[in-house]
Amino acid sequence: MTTTIDRITIDSHDHGDDHDGGRGHDEVxxxxxxxxxxxxxxxxxxxxxxxxxxxxSYTVTSVIxxxxxxxxxxxxxxxxxxxxxxxxxxxxxxxxFTMHGSIMIYLFAGPFAFGALxxxxxxxxxxxxxxAFPRLNALSYWLYLTGAITMLLGFFVTGGAANxxxxxxxxxxxxxxxxxxxxxxxxxxxxxxxxxxxxxxVNICATVFYLRAPGMTLFRMxxxxxxxxxxxxxxxxxxPVLTAGLIMLYADRHLGTHIFTVVGGGSPVLWQxxxxxxxxxxxxxLALPFFGMVTEIIPVFSRKPVFGYKGMIFATLxxxxxxxxxxxxxxxxxxxxxxxxxxxxxxxxAVPTGIKxxxxxxxxxxxxxxxxxxxxxxxxxxxxxLIGGLTGVYLASxxxxxxxxxxxxxxAHFHSVVMALVIGGMAGLYFWGPKITGYMLNERIGKxxxxxxxxxxxxxxxxxxxxxxxxxxxxMAVYPNDPQWQNLNTLSSVGAILIGISTVVFVLNIVASxxxxxxxxxxxxxxxxxxxxxxxxxxxxxxRLPKIRSERPTWDHNxxxxxxxxxxxxxx
Amino acid sequence: MRIEAKIxxxxxxxxxxxxxxxxxxxxxxxxxxMMLFGMGLCLLPGSYYYxxxxxxxxxxxxxxNATQESGAGYIDAFPGSSIFPFILGMxxxxxVMAMVFGSWMLIPGLALVIWAALGGIAEGRRGGAR
Numbered sequence: 001m002t003t004t005i006d007r008i009t010i011d012s013h014d015h016g017d018d019h020d021g022g023r024g025h026d027e028v029x030x031x032x033x034x035x036x037x038x039x040x041x042x043x044x045x046x047x048x049x050x051x052x053x054x055x056x057s058y059t060v061t062s063v064i065x066x067x068x069x070x071x072x073x074x075x076x077x078x079x080x081x082x083x084x085x086x087x088x089x090x091x092x093x094x095x096x097f098t099m100h101g102s103i104m105i106y107l108f109a110g111p112f113a114f115g116a117l118x119x120x121x122x123x124x125x126x127x128x129x130x131x132a133f134p135r136l137n138a139l140s141y142w143l144y145l146t147g148a149i150t151m152l153l154g155f156f157v158t159g160g161a162a163n164x165x166x167x168x169x170x171x172x173x174x175x176x177x178x179x180x181x182x183x184x185x186x187x188x189x190x191x192x193x194x195x196x197x198x199x200x201x202v203n204i205c206a207t208v209f210y211l212r213a214p215g216m217t218l219f220r221m222x223x224x225x226x227x228x229x230x231x232x233x234x235x236x237x238x239x240p241v242l243t244a245g246l247i248m249l250y251a252d253r254h255l256g257t258h259i260f261t262v263v264g265g266g267s268p269v270l271w272q273x274x275x276x277x278x279x280x281x282x283x284x285x286l287a288l289p290f291f292g293m294v295t296e297i298i299p300v301f302s303r304k305p306v307f308g309y310k311g312m313i314f315a316t317l318x319x320x321x322x323x324x325x326x327x328x329x330x331x332x333x334x335x336x337x338x339x340x341x342x343x344x345x346x347x348x349x350a351v352p353t354g355i356k357x358x359x360x361x362x363x364x365x366x367x368x369x370x371x372x373x374x375x376x377x378x379x380x381x382x383x384x385x386l387i388g389g390l391t392g393v394y395l396a397s398x399x400x401x402x403x404x405x406x407x408x409x410x411x412a413h414f415h416s417v418v419m420a421l422v423i424g425g426m427a428g429l430y431f432w433g434p435k436i437t438g439y440m441l442n443e444r445i446g447k448x449x450x451x452x453x454x455x456x457x458x459x460x461x462x463x464x465x466x467x468x469x470x471x472x473x474x475x476m477a478v479y480p481n482d483p484q485w486q487n488l489n490t491l492s493s494v495g496a497i498l499i500g501i502s503t504v505v506f507v508l509n510i511v512a513s514x515x516x517x518x519x520x521x522x523x524x525x526x527x528x529x530x531x532x533x534x535x536x537x538x539x540x541x542x543x544r545l546p547k548i549r550s551e552r553p554t555w556d557h558n559x560x561x562x563x564x565x566x567x568x569x570x571x572x
Numbered sequence: 573m574r575i576e577a578k579i580x581x582x583x584x585x586x587x588x589x590x591x592x593x594x595x596x597x598x599x600x601x602x603x604x605x606m607m608l609f610g611m612g613l614c615l616l617p618g619s620y621y622y623x624x625x626x627x628x629x630x631x632x633x634x635x636x637n638a639t640q641e642s643g644a645g646y647i648d649a650f651p652g653s654s655i656f657p658f659i660l661g662m663x664x665x666x667x668v669m670a671m672v673f674g675s676w677m678l679i680p681g682l683a684l685v686i687w688a689a690l691g692g693i694a695e696g697r698r699g700g701a702r
Contacts, residue, residue: 039653044653046655046658047653047654047655047658048653049650049651049652049653049654049657050652085654129650130650134650134651134654135651135654135656135657136657137657138654138657138658139657139660139661141657141661141662142657142658142660142662142664143661143664145661146661146662146664146665146668150664150665150668150669181672181673184671185672187671188668188669188671188672189668191668192664192665192668195664208575209573209621212633213633213640213643214632214633214635214638214639214640214642214643215632215634215635215636215637215638215640217632217633217634217635217636218575218576218634219575220636223621233580233614236613237610237613237614241606250671254671270602273602273603273606274602274606277602277603277606315582317579320583321583321586322608324587324590324607325607327591327603328603336598336600337598337600338594338598338600341593341594341597341598344589374598534586538694539652540650545640546642547639548637
């Protein structure tokens with residue numbers, strides 16, 4: 001069924017008997033021309049084009065991927081708890097670290113960042129009834145799901161899953177060194193999820209450009225939506241490169257080409273250029289949505305507007321601009337890349353990221369901070385990302401990178417970064433969960449989960465920094481029987497167990513909170529348009545819309561006597 | 573629409589500048605080509621939006637003083653449900669399986685893709701699922 005949407009203004013003048021208590025806010029009632037009578041049950045899931053149901057499907061699928069990837073990590077840490085662990089064979093260990101990285105990056109972090117919460121929240125934040133292309137949106141989800149299944153099928157074929165690392169470096173990933181269906185399933189799964197991401201990027205760009213509500217100028221959009229717009233542009237720049245690279249890799253494996261093999265005149269380093277030209281923007285594609293989440297959460301729980309709204313936007317755009325020129329800092333040790341260029345660009349990109357950190361602190365400064373679970377997770381995100389970001393600045397310096405390349409220092413650095421994203425994602429789930437489901441999550445259990453996750457993350461990563469500086473290489477299933485190395489590895493494994501327990505606590509919280517405490521429309525007294533509609537929002541999102549005069553339209557509506565917030569030309 | 577155009581064009585010009593510096597300095601072709609295409613990928617939609625922004629009237633969503641009445645009226649038609657994205661997704665899945673397990677899987681894969689393409693177009697033309 002197709003539904004046509006009209007915005008029909010009904011309450012546009014002062015009168016005292018309506019829902020806004022006669023404050024004189026002009027509101028618009030949004031009417032579907034046809035009521036939604038779609039299929040129900042599993043057929044509803046298979047045929048839905050509603051961005052909220054698709055977003056929820058993304059959320060559930062990506063959290064399942066997080067749990068699978070996390071379970072693989074626990075096995076890895078179990079193996080490394082002793083110098084000569086026998087939990088898995090050396091071959092199985094290669095599969096484990098490859099699939100752990102692949103699942104976490106390709107199947108959890110990315111889809112959760114720009115498929116799950118973005119899908120649900122972005123259209124509502126700008127007052128849109130749905131994504132611009134609802135059927136393309138549904139296709140994105142099905143490609144993601146089938147891509148995930150394809151990659152995981154590798155565990156069930158002869159020869160096992162892909163085992164060449166999540167970066168798939170040639171020639172290790174070619175047909176000679178990595179024969180078997182597992183590697184092909186890895187390539188095929190990535191192609192499907194890659195197209196899924198590209199379609200989502202197109203959809204978010206079109207939605208933000210064409211479906212904003214009247215008065216929702218670009219410089220009134222919430223920072224989360226801004227970040228998703230920039231992420232979508234980056235997706236459209238980076239993902240086609242990866243897809244092209246995967247086609248070339250497949251051609252090398254099966255069609256007799258020699259694009260990445262020296263023997264036929266190709267270049268293995270070309271794969272690294274292609275992979276990291278996608279791979280480093282991908283870091284920002286992963287991180288920026290979580291930056292957006294905490295930028296929404298921190299001001300709400302500090303009872304202040306965000307500090308430096310426009311500065312945040314320009315910092316995001318600067319990160320996007322620089323992110324296309326930093327890829328080869330992953331390739332410093334190849335000896336064939338321009339060290340000064342990539343070092344300068346990589347150091348420069350720390351500046352806009354630093355601006356964001358200062359703005360988050362500025363948003364909290366002198367605020368009336370409410371330490372809710374979502375706020376605790378947000379603060380935990382800032383601290384953990386700061387650790388990961390600062391160690392990344394060291395790695396932008398070639399001499400330091402030469403020293404630490406392929407050691408556990410690198411592993412610790414990017415696990416600080418990605419664990420910050422997990423912590424930020426939890427902040428998003430505790431913040432927007434009530435809006436999506438209509439019910440609150442238990443705050444006490446949430447805070448317990450936070451401390452387990454936050455402390456677990458630091459106990460997990462900090463020993464790895466020390467191990468890396470002492471020279472322990474990454475991707476080792478066994479290591480020399482040095483007591484200090486063993487103690488540090490055991491400590492890191494304890495951190496991994498704490499992280500695992502925190503995940504169990506999260507699942508228990510969902511079970512314990514299931515349909516217990518109705519959330520109401522705006523349980524946090526939050527700022528943006530998604531908090532103006534019901535929890536969960538109706539089909540096509542709004543029954544009415546408020547007047548939009550700042551980046552906090554819901555807050556303006558609920559606090560009519562407060563000082564108006566406006567920027568630049570918008571200040572009237 | 574003009575701000576959207578300016579953002580994309582600015583990004584494209586920056587990528588162009590970065591590409592020129594990098595390519596001249598490094599003489600490495602792969603990165604240079606990819607940055608050049610990155611520039612094109614920004615300038616292409618950016619210049620399209622700019623071209624349109626000079627020809628279209630102001631939109632309610634670009635007006636900071638717009639009232640909700642100014643946006644009243646027909647927005648668009650949104651399909652409430654459709655089976656064809658699922659069918660197309662399954663078709664793509666079988667096509668990828670054909671890359672791994674044998675080309676015979678292209679038969680169900682392409683059949684599903686063609687069914688979804690034809691069905692989706694027909695569904696769009698008649699205005700929704702039936």
